[in-house]
Amino acid sequence: MQVPSVVKVGSTVHLACRFDLEGANLYSLTWWRGADQFYQFSPSSADPVIVYHSPGIIVDKAESEGEVVVLHNVSHATSGKYKCEVLEDYPSFQKDSQLKVMEVVDEPRSPPNLSLSKQLWSPGEELKANCTSPWARPLPELHWYINNVKIPSHNSILVPQRGRGRGVGLSRTSRLTLVLRKSHFIDAGRATLKCDATYKSVYHRSAEVHLITPWYKTAAPSQRLYGSAVTVVAGVWLAAAALVPLLL
Structure with a gap:
């Protein structure tokens, strides 16, 4: 067969x-x-x-x-x-x-949505983030990564949500809690947080965001002065965090 x-x-x-x-x-x-x-x-x-x-x-x-x-x-x-x-x-x-x-x-029609409790981070702080996959049947699996290293499952909990109507499907939210370490900020004061939504061989899409420290110096001046920008690249949402001017 x-x-x-x-x-x-x-x-x-x-x-x-x-x-x-x-x-x-x-x-x-x-x-x-x-x-x-x-x-x-x-x-x-x-x-x-x-x-x-x-x-x-x-x-x-x-x-x-x-x-x-x-x-x-x-x-x-x-x-x-x-x-x-x-x-x-x-x-x-x-x-x-x-x-x-x-x-x-029935696969999700858009990438997962990744949201943070704030935008600037320092080592020792507790990171809180949500990753929500749009409605689908069955629900995809959600996994977290920092700098492409998988975060252990005990750092997150799954929060299933009801669909918008009978037979419409469900959405799923993963809530992450992670104490940030200095070793996470490997890119001159920047780390990359990613959430993967997958279901077997049919569906795989990701959302990622940069975690910025106050001393991150490589951002463009326009980003430091005017805040954040959001773009879509190859089906993945990339959020560039707003930066504040550095006081010398």
Whole structure:
């Protein structure tokens, strides 16, 4: 069986059931999702392809035949445990089947949102930050990094939030608490905090922000005088923190 384990909502999916009858003839090949049969191929019948109604499954009958079944516009209702069953023709009528699970996911439509309790930081202070992934089904995993080094999970807690309506999905917020050390500010008084939102092989997006110390000297004068700027680079939100003039 060739069934993808994870697919996105709205995708077209090709399911394949490969078999070798070792010289015998095929009587029927049937596909099931749970207890519902949704497809049957019987090469010796007058109508070799029969499609049965099953919620969430849209079979392209014209494109499906033999070992391959094509599903259009998959949704969360398409998720489930799929079975392909092969039955030999007379005289043996031997039967064999396999099972595989397919999950349909609705990925977040934007990167996670990373927010801080303030913008200037010094070693010894306790950093507080939130990372919120937009609504999705199922919820992505959220992980924190500082200077590309993963922060232990005990430094953060997950706060699930209700969706905007039934069936709309959920959002998730991770709250980070971390005591900053001098070794964190490896870039002449600047550190990089990042939050990753991931779900299996389907979704991976990040948000990152720079943590600035009062003695950080490499920022452009316009940043020191006029505050912050926010840009989008390669799908990742980068927040440049506002800096105050240095008093000499």
